[in-house]
Amino acid sequence: MMNAVEKPSMTDSNVETLAPNAPEFARAPRHIPFNRPYMTGRELHYISQAHAGGHLAGDGPFTDRCHAWLEASTSAPKALLTHSCTAALEMAGLLLDIKPGDEVILPSFTFVSTANAFVLRGAVPVFVDVREDTLNIDETLVEQAITPRTKAIVPVHYAGVGCEMDALMTIAGRFGLKVVEDAAQAVMARYNGKLLGSIGHLGAYSFHETKNVICGEGGALIVNDPAYALNAEIVREKGTDRSQFFRGEVDKYTWRLPGSSFLPSELTAAFLWAQLEAATTLTSRRLERWARYHDLLEGLEQRGLLRRPIVPEYCEHNAHMYYVLLAPGIDRQLVLARLKASGVNAVFHYVPLHSSPCGQRVGRTYGELRVTEDASSRLIRLPLWIGLDDSMQDYVVSSLEDALTKG
Structure with missing residues (x-):
């Protein structure tokens, strides 16, 4: 399995209620898909x-x-x-x-x-x-x-x-x-x-x-x-x-x-x-959502719970994704499970190719791939798409905070 992306929900509903006997943290008042394809109208x-x-x-x-x-x-x-x-x-x-x-x-x-x-x-x-x-x-x-x-x-x-x-x-x-x-x-x-x-x-x-x-x-x-x-x-x-x-x-x-x-x-x-x-407009709207995530997550970074993305000065990114790297020692699978139970479809990303069955057969590595292995084990991608509004982002970030800090 190369990534954890689930099929995006095409429903306009933001409400998803779990069974009454679900654990308290699993009662999801909203459903926020990882991605929702956008159409310009033409x-x-x-x-x-x-x-x-x-x-x-x-x-x-x-x-x-x-x-x-x-x-x-x-x-x-x-x-x-x-x-x-x-x-x-x-x-x-x-x-x-x-x-x-x-x-x-x-x-x-x-x-x-x-x-x-x-x-x-x-x-x-x-x-x-x-x-x-x-x-x-x-x-x-x-x-x-x-x-x-x-x-x-x-x-x-x-x-x-x-x-x-x-x-x-x-x-x-x-x-x-x-x-x-x-x-x-x-x-x-x-x-x-x-x-x-x-x-x-x-x-x-x-x-x-x-x-x-x-x-x-x-x-x-x-x-x-x-x-x-x-x-x-x-x-x-x-x-x-x-x-x-x-x-x-x-x-x-x-x-x-x-x-x-x-x-x-x-x-x-x-x-x-x-x-x-509409490419310029689409990029601008995604950048707005990306920047808001970046501001909202500054506090969690300062508390040492995660690291936000780093964009060098010589780069103008396009807000393709917003990811965080969890602090070492945090159980990513537990965090993802808690987010899913809250209705937030956050996902991990690549399994490094050098560790895959095919990669081991046909490829070779140069040196230790320490950063690759570390980052791939700690990275979580958050929902990001045009139409994701402030209240949804607030909910994603609060759900992430809960998932990181619950005992």
Whole structure:
């Protein structure tokens, strides 16, 4: 089990009553889901337009709009929608021509897709520890983990907070390596003024329903190195030059490279377009909720019960999530159980990949992963979504305080 996210409740009710004989702390006057997908109001209209236009398969007018928005935002020469961030990462593995025995450096504290994309090509994931402040890959350990087999570095921008990209790009340049940004959680976030996903040779976004900008399932590959732009189109279209054919650049299309069907449908793109139009507003509203949590939880941090997230000055995060690290010695499972009984669906996050059955079989670690193991055992993510109001946040924080302090 990789995380503890339950299916989000789609009900508008905030009241959930437990059985009369439940323990006192388990009488839940409210139900606050971990996530509630948000719609701007234009999604269904755009979907109906796509249907009326007779183009439901991928790469229609709404896909074109999404591509143009992403390219303009990131200044990338090419941006391509995919059916998931997983697909975008798998495209990266194909574009980098990863072969069996190649090594790819990445954090263990990440979702399985970060590693799977390269393991599917026969690569060995080399897991390094994360920083104590941001829980991002520790850039000071990367160079020591490089071997003659290393082909790429894959930083993961945890919680929409940027990794130390200047240092990572310098290391990559010195050793002739490629950098693939796993920016699944980082749409609209910045590092030193640059959008995350736009700095490495390739970047990958997620538009999953739990992210800030959504379309149910979806993603995008950001091609920052123009050398990969044409092949990215080919790989995405089952390995054919079909896109060039439709633009009139070739008189027939044929199989050019190993590839697959990585396109989302036009219905997905239509939904996403409504979200991208409102991306700045969506980010702003989430940041308001994030900042309020941060203020409300200052007292619990001062009492030594938890640690709040740390965002370096050079990062502009996107409020993808609000997490806390419980103080050492606090029973996280008990805290989560008490929160659940109070109607608050808080969850833990990753089980470190290096400790998983597959990770132990196909990967290796560089050094001790002390911070990874410690943080993964103490981290709790709190509900955060547009529509979470002040009273709900007050209830989440008071429930957390009760869960931490009850005897």
